[in-house]
Amino acid sequence: SNVPPRRLWDLYSNRVVPWWLVRPAKEAVYIVSHSWVHEDGRAYRRSRVNGGEWRVPLPMEIDEDLEPVRNELLNYGAEYAWIDVLCLRQKDSSAGRRLEQLRKEEHRIDVPTIGYVYEGQQAIVTYYSGLGLPFRATSLDDERHWLKRAWTLQETHHNPLIGGLPAIQHLQEFRKHLGIITDDDDEEKRFFRALAREINFVGSKFDVFAVLHRMRMRGAENELDKVCGIAYLLTTKSTLPTYDIDESPD
Secondary structure: OOOOOOOOEOOOOOOEEEEHHHHOHHHHHEEEEEOOOHHHHHEEOOOOOOOOOOOEEEEOOOOOOOHHHHHHHHHHHHOOOEOHHHOOOOOOOOOOOHHHHHHHHHHHHHHHHHHHHHHHOOOOEEEOOOOOOOOOOOOOOOOOOOEOOOOOHHHHHOOOOOOOOOOOOOOOHHHHHHHHOOOOOOOHHHHHHHHHHHHHHHOOOOOHHHHHHHHHEOOOHHHHHHHHHHHHHHHHOOOOOOOOOOOOOO
């Protein structure tokens, strides 16, 4: 559980580098949390940031070098960041059999290391409306919503930095929204009530029944993601299972 991820995004040089090359303190690495947009709103592009190793899946509105995200992180004062689309080898339909096999081999080790950077982290920038996209209180009915995905359960933080705001703001400035507890169905109020519940959940992350209850209500690309997501939350102090996509969820 103490194995760090394989790669980091060096924001100053704007390239992906091996973690061992810079060996930063975990607290110095900013984490980017987001939920992937729907497939029809996604573009797969080659990026010089990861050396074109694989095509990066991004919202269509975002350029291949993720400049809006990089600028926001730099404005926060970050030098290094971890983000899945750049630091975790992604599935690429244009890649050959050898690269696809390499991706599976890397995922066996790399997927379990994601929790390392989130555990105890003080700087998590969360894009609730899509990676690099402006923040808005989007509909909770969307199955791709950040609050509805399995992997984001371990990314919940008691004090997230909201990505995509017009100016750098802290969640403290949204406490007035979190305090709006009414029975109407206003979309913004529903979002902030749900967000408040998730923030309150952080204190019970190691309660197996609380984790199971929340995971049941979340979606994933496959059932294995849910099983591993639970395992990584509940076994952070011990050996973690590898992530083998060919293994049965049972």
